[in-house]
Amino acid sequence: MNAIYDHVGMETLICKGLNKEYEPGKYALRSVSLSIPASGIFALIGRNGAGKTTLVRILATQLMPTSGSATIDGMDVVRDADRLRESIACVPQEARLIGWLTPRQLVMSYLYWRGFGKAEADDRGMAALRKLGIERFANTLGRALSGGIKRKVLVAAVMASEARVLFLDEPTTGLDPISRAELWGTLQKLKKDHFIFLTTHYLEEAERLADTIGILDNGRLMAMGTLEELRGMVRYPYSIKILSKTGVEKPKHGELIVGADGQKQIVTTEDEANRISTKLIRAGVRLSMSPLSLDDIFYYVVRKPIEAGDNNDEEESW
Numbered sequence: 001m002n003a004i005y006d007h008v009g010m011e012t013l014i015c016k017g018l019n020k021e022y023e024p025g026k027y028a029l030r031s032v033s034l035s036i037p038a039s040g041i042f043a044l045i046g047r048n049g050a051g052k053t054t055l056v057r058i059l060a061t062q063l064m065p066t067s068g069s070a071t072i073d074g075m076d077v078v079r080d081a082d083r084l085r086e087s088i089a090c091v092p093q094e095a096r097l098i099g100w101l102t103p104r105q106l107v108m109s110y111l112y113w114r115g116f117g118k119a120e121a122d123d124r125g126m127a128a129l130r131k132l133g134i135e136r137f138a139n140t141l142g143r144a145l146s147g148g149i150k151r152k153v154l155v156a157a158v159m160a161s162e163a164r165v166l167f168l169d170e171p172t173t174g175l176d177p178i179s180r181a182e183l184w185g186t187l188q189k190l191k192k193d194h195f196i197f198l199t200t201h202y203l204e205e206a207e208r209l210a211d212t213i214g215i216l217d218n219g220r221l222m223a224m225g226t227l228e229e230l231r232g233m234v235r236y237p238y239s240i241k242i243l244s245k246t247g248v249e250k251p252k253h254g255e256l257i258v259g260a261d262g263q264k265q266i267v268t269t270e271d272e273a274n275r276i277s278t279k280l281i282r283a284g285v286r287l288s289m290s291p292l293s294l295d296d297i298f299y300y301v302v303r304k305p306i307e308a309g310d311n312n313d314e315e316e317s318w
């Protein structure tokens with residue numbers, strides 16, 4: 001590897017035209033290309049079956065792409081897989097603790113497998129359990145631990161390794177709000193020394209944690225950037241959520257969207273949002289106005305807006 005390539009490749013994640021075809025004609029990833037600094041936290045969001053786990057598995061060198069390429073810190077996920085594996089660690093979506101191992105034994109086993117000796121594995125493992133605030137469970141059998149503690153043990157294992165790049169596929173699924181917030185705190189601390197690539201269905205989690213967010217849908221990377229950049233990509237960055245049960249018209253500059261739960265929402269420009277909300281408030285309509293949240297952006301990106309032309313509600317349109 002020459003010096004220039006070395007420099008360009010440092011601390012970056014680059015995918016070029018990644019495709020994954022599990023069965024003929026069935027693409028889980030379609031031409032995924034991205035280039036981001038491999039530092040901080042990257043959150044990949046998308047519906048069930050969008051291709052998130054497939055992308056994680058390819059980047060974590062567990063699955064071969066059908067075509068295209070990807071490099072992390074300048075190392076190709078196929079050609080340099082052995083070398084790359086030393087600097088990455090992954091908690092798969094389906095990872096479970098072994099019931100008859102304690103957290104200490106599990107973390108140590110993982111570290112032995114990664115090549116650490118007994119004393120170092122014990123030191124590093126216990127330090128990680130301590131950092132995550134679960135040291136007191138170190139010697140409890142896995143089967144006796146709650147789901148949240150089990151997830152934290154898995155995170156402790158990867159953070160105890162020497163890996164700089166951590167892949168966490170839905171790390172907080174099934175956690176209660178407090179355990180989730182605790183894990184967020186841990187990830188925020190971890191990101192100082194690690195690059196964390198996580199997937200999540202909790203958009204609030206991506207919004208709070210991620211430096212960069214990618215939206216994957218049907219195998220395609222639909223949008224990527226910071227929350228502000230994503231907001232800048234959508235045509236209408238302001239949202240008015242209609243809280244009253246009332247008919248509303250599509251604005252001249254904007255869209256009228258009806259959520260699956262029937263919630264009506266107008267997305268529009270800031271000026272138009274001010275004008276419309278003043279008019280609606282005068283008409284007695286209850287509403288909330290704000291810049292688009294990641295939830296809004298996500299729906300906007302993965303779904304075509306549905307126009308609420310029917311106005312079947314009993315109350316009058318404004």
Ligand SMILES: Nc1ncnc2c1ncn2[C@@H]1O[C@H](COP(=O)(O)OP(=O)(O)OP(=O)(O)O)[C@@H](O)[C@H]1O
Nearest residue numbers: 022023028046047048049050051052053054055093
């Ligand atoms: N081993 C496999 N063989 C065939 N098809 C697969 C395989 N693994 C995944 N798929 C298909 O690839 C697509 C993407 O799956 P993937 O697991 O990557 O999605 P995901 O975004 O992680 O979904 P979820 O949010 O439910 O975890 C889906 O249509 C899935 O059925």
Ligand SMILES: [Mg+2]
Nearest residue numbers: 052053093169
């Ligand atoms: Mg998945």
